[in-house]
Amino acid sequence: MVRMADVARAAGVSVMTVSNVLNERLPVNEPTRARVMAAVEALGYEVNLTARHLRAGRTDTVAFVVPSFHDYFGELADQVAPLIEAEGRHLVLERTSADAEQEMEALSVARLQMYDGVLLSVAGLDLEQLGRVRTAKPIVLLGERDVPDHLNHVRLANESGARLATAHMIERGSRRILALGCSFDAAHMMTTDRRAGWEHACREAGLAADPAYVVPVSDYTSLGAREAMLEVIASGLPFDGVFAVTDIVALGALSALADSGLRVPVDVQLAGFDNLDMSRFIPPGITSVDANHEGVAEAAVGLLHRQMSGWTGPAEHVVAPVRLVVRGSTRGGA
Amino acid sequence: MVRMADVARAAGVSVMTVSNVLNERLPVNEPTRARVMAAVEALGYEVNLTARHLRAGRTDTVAFVVPSFHDYFGELADQVAPLIEAEGRHLVLERTSADAEQEMEALSVARLQMYDGVLLSVAGLDLEQLGRVRTAKPIVLLGERDVPDHLNHVRLANESGARLATAHMIERGSRRILALGCSFDAAHMMTTDRRAGWEHACREAGLAADPAYVVPVSDYTSLGAREAMLEVIASGLPFDGVFAVTDIVALGALSALADSGLRVPVDVQLAGFDNLDMSRFIPPGITSVDANHEGVAEAAVGLLHRQMSGWTGPAEHVVAPVRLVVRGSTRGGA
DNA sequence: AGCGCACAATATATCGATAAAAAGTAGGAC
DNA sequence: GTCCTACTTTTTATCGATATATTGTGCGCT
Numbered sequence A, B: 001m002v003r004m005a006d007v008a009r010a011a012g013v014s015v016m017t018v019s020n021v022l023n024e025r026l027p028v029n030e031p032t033r034a035r036v037m038a039a040v041e042a043l044g045y046e047v048n049l050t051a052r053h054l055r056a057g058r059t060d061t062v063a064f065v066v067p068s069f070h071d072y073f074g075e076l077a078d079q080v081a082p083l084i085e086a087e088g089r090h091l092v093l094e095r096t097s098a099d100a101e102q103e104m105e106a107l108s109v110a111r112l113q114m115y116d117g118v119l120l121s122v123a124g125l126d127l128e129q130l131g132r133v134r135t136a137k138p139i140v141l142l143g144e145r146d147v148p149d150h151l152n153h154v155r156l157a158n159e160s161g162a163r164l165a166t167a168h169m170i171e172r173g174s175r176r177i178l179a180l181g182c183s184f185d186a187a188h189m190m191t192t193d194r195r196a197g198w199e200h201a202c203r204e205a206g207l208a209a210d211p212a213y214v215v216p217v218s219d220y221t222s223l224g225a226r227e228a229m230l231e232v233i234a235s236g237l238p239f240d241g242v243f244a245v246t247d248i249v250a251l252g253a254l255s256a257l258a259d260s261g262l263r264v265p266v267d268v269q270l271a272g273f274d275n276l277d278m279s280r281f282i283p284p285g286i287t288s289v290d291a292n293h294e295g296v297a298e299a300a301v302g303l304l305h306r307q308m309s310g311w312t313g314p315a316e317h318v319v320a321p322v323r324l325v326v327r328g329s330t331r332g333g334a
Numbered sequence C: 001a002g003c004g005c006a007c008a009a010t011a012t013a014t015c016g017a018t019a020a021a022a023a024g025t026a027g028g029a030c
Numbered sequence D: 001g002t003c004c005t006a007c008t009t010t011t012t013a014t015c016g017a018t019a020t021a022t023t024g025t026g027c028g029c030t
Helices: A004-011 A015-023 A030-043 A049-056 A071-086 A100-106 A127-131 A158-171 A190-204 A222-235 A247-259 A293-308 B004-011 B015-023 B030-043 B049-056 B071-086 B100-106 B127-131 B158-171 B190-204 B222-235 B247-259 B293-308
Strands: A061-066 A090-095 A117-121 A139-142 A152-156 A177-180 A241-244 A269-274 A287-290 A317-320 A323-325 B061-066 B090-095 B117-121 B139-142 B152-156 B177-180 B241-244 B269-274 B287-290 B317-320 B323-325
Touching: A004 A015, A004 A030, A015 A030, A049 B049, A061 A071, A071 A090, A071 A117, A071 A293, A071 B071, A071 B090, A090 B071, A117 A293, A139 A293, A152 A158, A152 A293, A158 A177, A158 A190, A158 A241, A158 A269, A158 A287, A158 A323, A177 A190, A177 A222, A177 A247, A222 A247, A241 A247, A247 A269, A293 A317, B004 B015, B004 B030, B015 B030, B061 B071, B071 B090, B071 B117, B071 B293, B117 B293, B139 B293, B152 B158, B152 B293, B158 B177, B158 B190, B158 B241, B158 B269, B158 B287, B158 B323, B177 B190, B177 B222, B177 B247, B222 B247, B241 B247, B247 B269, B293 B317
Parallel strands: A061 A090, A061 A117, A117 A139, A139 A152, A152 A317, A177 A241, A241 A269, A269 A287, B061 B090, B061 B117, B117 B139, B139 B152, B152 B317, B177 B241, B241 B269, B269 B287
Antiparallel strands: A090 B090, A287 A323, B287 B323
8 A cells, every 4th residue: 555655755745745736736837746646656655545534524425325226216327427426425235224223323522523414314214313423524314204403304295286186186086096115104204295185186176084094015116006906996996096104115116007907097097106218118107206406416415515514594495396297197187 | 522542541541452342352351341341332432443443454344346237236235235244344335337438436545445345247348347356356357358367257158048038939839039139249247248149049049049039239238129129110120029238138128019009029039137126026027037146145155255265276266156037027927 | 235025836734534653540460 | 479371451553634833045124
């Protein structure tokens, strides 16, 4: 490992001069600078980031902590990365597997030190656990749960998105719409808020929002959704529309519907939430509420950047707007 | 920031005693140990990982460098993570956006220091660039390109996978199969190897492997594939099967076929490569060559682990076997 | 010639931990 | 009572950089 001291010796200067050349902190005479740069090239020197970090207290690195590297989070992360890099910092992803303990660990002082800032997709932590998080480190939370006031937070307009999707299907003729993967939990959660939107849309149209039409999905995978959907079909419960809590769930539903000979959108309309890349291409095209990755990423990185620049004002809670993207899985779409 | 020195003062011992208690290196008397632990609790002390790293030269962290956080890589990363964690280490993802310069930067000494080992998905780098990578740091390359002998490498059996898929479609009646997203580049690349497999299968069955049936796709997105597919259809080139170089490409093709009124698998059979999660659920189910994430992850982590344990033998080049998963997009599937 | 000033380069202290060597403390054997 | 050994604990040096203070150098001005 070649150190700054080796470069200094080779160039016949002090370590600080090398540091000053590389960081352009204090001015260095041109001939000296050239000698240093030549030595750097010759030896192939590269700064030891760990040492710099220890001394300077800065890593120029931001962590995005996600429950899994899959799907929604992968897509969101791809949006976040360029924004972080545009500010001269570096982005790394960490995974918690939606495990509360691991999420807390990710927020532990020890790990936070490694980064100048942290974006955390809250999946497993509840309000009480998050309330215990006290740190000076810039943090922005992402995700569809309630969070303490003192932490910055970006979430989606879940309720309004679900309402849009449901209302759209009602307008196009559906009268009995399943809320697949939704729930009645008390806490503000993604599945609860989206159910509320479904309910709202039903009521608004003068339709019953029968709790029997709220169908839970075991683990929010396509497989779980497919199985739940098959059970509903087998049960004989009449329905002519499905609002799926996510596109992943919608895909499972689509699979079950196809296998059961139910035609989309003729017999059953289908809408999802997130507008994953694939949803555009899966025939007949899945109508979906766009999760506004761009807006979410921009808002989150903006809040984070502000904190990293020293801002200490009160935390903000941003609700990113969403819009409905109509495709072939609902009538009147492309 | 509470340091080890603060804990030491509170417990009335030296810094080294605290270190010894926390790391269980040298034995410490029980009463002393208890006092130290009490102080740690009381002050909420957590070790400074940066300082430890600088001194101990170990981060207990492995980086997985991928071209993008999406799809294939996200799924693979989710497989890799538990294997790394099982060895008491931590995994982080970094992104290069398939940019050769950024990939080289990810391999720069400076960034390598931050990790005990690196898994690198080679997308943009060619043989010559990789040849310049000289480092003592444990590295394992992943991906479907040629790499220098001195670097450990895990790749898929691309040629045989493509052959399996193509042969399967031929067996089920296809006679004119497109190789969508494949190419004739000289270097061993994913698109070339898979084309070779397609060619091989055609020849084996006594069919012509007409270069006109090798259709490039601009950027290997579903959108690009869809457009390429629509052009082929518009051109009037007769075909009754599509081997898509990836499932993402297959999805684009499926979209184009559906919009053109061509039925899968009745008019056209379709097979992809990667067996993404979604492929199982997209009606009618996309027949795909399973990318064997588990095997790839296991082999790669195994090679990395071996290096991190001090093994210095010659590099290995593993070709992970693949298998065909037959679904509804080819005849005779589910 | 003498003085001061601007600028370049160096010396010193420090970030927070760990490895290795040294020192302190008992207890047991003779 | 002395000495040795075994076990705890502390001391010292170090990882590789950066921030601050200090020293050194050349030049203009009177």
